[in-house]
Amino acid sequence: MELNSENVARLLYPVAAFESPPTISVDASYKAGIAQLKPKNLTHTTTWEASILNPKNRIDSLAWPSNAKWRVDGSTGMGTQFYTVPIFLRHPIPMRIDTFIPERKEIPPTLQAVLDIGSAFYTRDVRVAQLGIARYIVRVLDRWSGQISDFAAFYTNLPFGSRIVFHNIEADIRSVRIQILHTHFLERQLLSVGSLQAMWKLPSDSWPAVTDISKVTLVQQLHDSVSLVKYAGQTRIMKSLTSSPKYLYHELRVLLTMSPHPNIISKPSHLIVKQCNFGSKIAVVGFILDYHSGGTLRDVLPLRRTLGTHSLRLQDQVVWSTQLTEALIHIRDEGVMYCDLRLDNIVLGSKSDRIVMIDFEGRGVGTFMSAPEITFIEHIHSLARESEENVGQVELNRYKRLRDGYMRGCSMPTPTEMYRNPRHGYCVSWLCLSEKEREAAQVYMLGKVLWGIFEGVGSPEKGVMVEHLREDALEYPEWRNAPEIIRELVNACCSCGRRYEKFPLVRKGQLLCMRNTDATETAEQVRAAAIGWWKAEVHEAEEFLKQRTADASRVEHVFSARPRLEDVLFVLRSFNKSIGV
Ligand SMILES: Nc1ncnc2c1ncn2[C@@H]1O[C@H](COP(=O)(O)OP(=O)(O)O)[C@@H](O)[C@H]1O
Numbered sequence: 169m170e171l172n173s174e175n176v177a178r179l180l181y182p183v184a185a186f187e188s189p190p191t192i193s194v195d196a197s198y199k200a201g202i203a204q205l206k207p208k209n210l211t212h213t214t215t216w217e218a219s220i221l222n223p224k225n226r227i228d229s230l231a232w233p234s235n236a237k238w239r240v241d242g243s244t245g246m247g248t249q250f251y252t253v254p255i256f257l258r259h260p261i262p263m264r265i266d267t268f269i270p271e272r273k274e275i276p277p278t279l280q281a282v283l284d285i286g287s288a289f290y291t292r293d294v295r296v297a298q299l300g301i302a303r304y305i306v307r308v309l310d311r312w313s314g315q316i317s318d319f320a321a322f323y324t325n326l327p328f329g330s331r332i333v334f335h336n337i338e339a340d341i342r343s344v345r346i347q348i349l350h351t352h353f354l355e356r357q358l359l360s361v362g363s364l365q366a367m368w369k370l371p372s373d374s375w376p377a378v379t380d381i382s383k384v385t386l387v388q389q390l391h392d393s394v395s396l397v398k399y400a401g402q403t404r405i406m407k408s409l410t411s412s413p414k415y416l417y418h419e420l421r422v423l424l425t426m427s428p429h430p431n432i433i434s435k436p437s438h439l440i441v442k443q444c445n446f447g448s449k450i451a452v453v454g455f456i457l458d459y460h461s462g463g464t465l466r467d468v469l470p471l472r473r474t475l476g477t478h479s480l481r482l483q484d485q486v487v488w489s490t491q492l493t494e495a496l497i498h499i500r501d502e503g504v505m506y507c508d509l510r511l512d513n514i515v516l517g518s519k520s521d522r523i524v525m526i527d528f529e530g531r532g533v534g535t536f537m538s539a540p541e542i543t544f545i546e547h548i549h550s551l552a553r554e555s556e557e558n559v560g561q562v563e564l565n566r567y568k569r570l571r572d573g574y575m576r577g578c579s580m581p582t583p584t585e586m587y588r589n590p591r592h593g594y595c596v597s598w599l600c601l602s603e604k605e606r607e608a609a610q611v612y613m614l615g616k617v618l619w620g621i622f623e624g625v626g627s628p629e630k631g632v633m634v635e636h637l638r639e640d641a642l643e644y645p646e647w648r649n650a651p652e653i654i655r656e657l658v659n660a661c662c663s664c665g666r667r668y669e670k671f672p673l674v675r676k677g678q679l680l681c682m683r684n685t686d687a688t689e690t691a692e693q694v695r696a697a698a699i700g701w702w703k704a705e706v707h708e709a710e711e712f713l714k715q716r717t718a719d720a721s722r723v724e725h726v727f728s729a730r731p732r733l734e735d736v737l738f739v740l741r742s743f744n745k746s747i748g749v
């Protein structure tokens with residue numbers, strides 16, 4: 169089955185439980201599957217009108233223009249949003265002005281292959297620059313920016329996070345209609361230094377210096393929210409968000425108020441501000457952090473494992489695990505709710521091999537990492553937000569009642585809501601939990617991170633949506649290298665009173681397929697597998713929430729068998745001693 173945004177929306181979320189089950193016979197479904205695997209409009213490609221040989225359908229060139237004025241650093245949004253950097257500006261500033269292209273279904277089928285649109289869906293890092301679509305975007309932007317007099321002034325005067333939108337993709341790049349979307353909606357949600365100070369009332373000596381964005385030079389856009397920058401002659405990180413800045417302000421407050429720890433990212437040194445176009449507001453658009461160049465554990469672990477045993481040493485694995493557990497205890501004791509524990513939210517220091525925890529936005533992590541009690545709540549939230557058309561009126565009301573009964577006063581954040589200084593941020597599935605439940609949910613995630621550290625794998629499951637640099641065949645809860653005592657510890661951390669059932673679909677190249685097959689299954693079989701899995705998952709989620717709403721002690725068995733953070737630390741320290749670290 170083709171991996172595209174429609175199939176993702178239909179099969180990767182709980183609403184899939186409401187898809188009508190496949191009814192066609194295996195034979196017919198086989199043909200349907202094969203048809204799905206063929207490029208769209210295949211019959212039409214035989215006509216001259218749509219033929220790739222027809223000059224009208226051929227892109228004149230996809231070579232990098234000599235002296236290209238733009239660069240593509242990565243992408244997000246299922247291959248529709250590209251981090252485009254105007255390298256011809258002497259000091260490109262981190263304005264976060266990305267280029268947006270239409271979804272795959274809007275791109276002429278004759279151009280999809282040559283532009284690598286299928287791979288762009290799941291490629292997010294620097295490898296995007298090698299795809300046809302990146303070269304295409306650079307050619308279009310080169311031409312477009314060359315037509316704007318004083319482009320530097322035009323660009324820097326745009327609202328932060330504005331968008332360059334391509335309305336169409338055509339073989340002839342001169343036919344691309346480009347529009348600039350001014351993000352005044354984002355400007356409205358941005359806050360000034362004064363408004364943040366008024367809310368937080370921090371002592372003036374804990375407040376970072378304030379600097380204008382024009383003083384910061386972009387080196388590379390590493391990630392949607394993270395720019396590698398030069399500031400005052402040093403290489404630093406600038407964190408910013410182009411949507412929902414409430415998460416950025418939450419992270420900023422946590423980092424400014426939490427006492428320091430050697431394994432937690434230090435307080436931001438500067439706040440980055442920019443004058444808004446509307447009104448006279450000078451808004452905080454980001455902040456500056458230390459750059460830890462050792463890489464994330466997600467990337468470092470598989471790299472070191474493949475380099476051999478001398479690179480990924482047992483003593484490093486134990487030390488990192490101990491440092492992480494100590495940092496988590498510190499965070500808990502500081503009264504901070506940390507729900508973002510994942511291997512890509514742990515980086516290694518530049519000079520030493522010490523781990524540093526990052527990412528305090530408090531959004532929560534995906535199903536691969538989260539404890540089942542968290543994913544159950546999230547499934548019901550997701551269904552309660554669905555349309556009546558998708559799940560039916562009776563069911564929708566039932567999910568809303570379940571959610572409201574469970575949330576008991578916590579409110580769901582809306583995408584455009586203003587930041588209002590919530591103590592624990594916005595992750596509703598965590599906000600509903602008691603302190604004890606939160607620690608148990610965190611210990612579950614810690615268990616999965618320990619699994620990754622000791623197996624040298626960057627993620628407990630391979631994602632469907634993103635292809636990481638080094639992926640491994642091994643997935644949680646399979647074992648290869650970890651010592652027995654660590655296996656027992658991880659099993660205890662991840663205990664939840666149910667069998668671990670992986671999502672049945674995986675990505676194979678550009679296709680959405682079933683696990684453990686040779687990708688010859690039909691589209692209907694793929695659909696059936698996902699629907700069946702979601703039906704069981706949603707049923708379990710519903711039962712869990714009903715029981716917990718009636719009486720929290722009835723679901724305690726789900727997490728009460730997990731150790732506390734101190735217990736994990738004790739085991740790790742004893743293991744440390746036993747191996748003589
Ligand atoms: N201080 C830092 N030093 C080095 N890399 C960082 C730093 N902060 C973030 N990164 C990189 O950027 C990625 C995204 O940063 P993160 O703070 O986790 O943002 P998000 O909330 O968008 O996930 C990280 O996974 C890491 O690769």
Ligand SMILES: [Mg+2]
Pocket residue numbers: 512513527
């Ligand atoms: Mg992160």
